[in-house]
Amino acid sequence: MIDKIKTLVVEDKIELAEMIAAYIGQNPAYEVVGIASSLADARFILNTLKPKLIILDNYLPDGTGINWLRKLRTSTEPDIDVIMLTAATDPQTVTSGVRLGAFDYLIKPLALTSLNDVLQRFKDYYRTISSTTEFKQSEINRAYGVRRDSRIVDELPKNIDVITLRRVMDIFVDDQLQTSSAIGLLVGISKTTARRYLEYAVTMGFLEASINYGSVGRPTRHYKKNA
Secondary structure, rough: OOOOOOEEEEOHHHHHHHHHHHHHOOOEEEEEEEEOOHHHHHHHHHHOOOOOEEOOEEEEEEEEEEHHHHOOOOOOOOOOOOEEOOOOOOOHHHHHHHHHHHOEEOOOOHHHHHHHHHHHHHHHHHHHHOOOOOOOHHHHHHHHHHHHHHHHHHHHOOOHHHHHHHHHHOOOOOOOOOOOHHHHHHOOOHHHHHHHHHHHHHHHOHHHHHEEEOOOOOOEEEEOOOO
């Protein structure tokens, strides 16, 4: 069993910080271990409570989140994951966030649906890297795929749209097996269209496919969530 993801919220507006912390705390995969209103407080909590994820504002009383992230990448804590949550939209800050390996970059004012999407993707990413000792290509695709999902609208093939893809993916729970026929009925699309989305999810590493030959009729292709 993978432990809860210890999370630190770094935000100087206390009401917003508490709202973010409360929202994250509702997710059973996460545990908020602290709220910091300054970089000094953030460094103390990081050193004492060892969070695995930091929700990081950029504009703080004693410096910028981006500069702290830059220092983290060259410190004894280079593997800490960071989600930027800030009003900073200037090219230098945004591109620095990407180059310094921020898992995602959310712009204020905060939409909770966007935060929820990022938390779900980070959970999948974290569980993949935490439970795998030797990566196969499909697992690498999955680990990188959940990170790319925030840019998925721009990267999807022309015959795949993000809304339908997410509806398809939302059906898969644990190790349940699904067929293209069943997915088509559940989503309200044709079997052929369902197969196209399922095969795309396989190539991205989100799903894995197997063939059931059975005893009568044609072999059936089954899909399940990539563990």
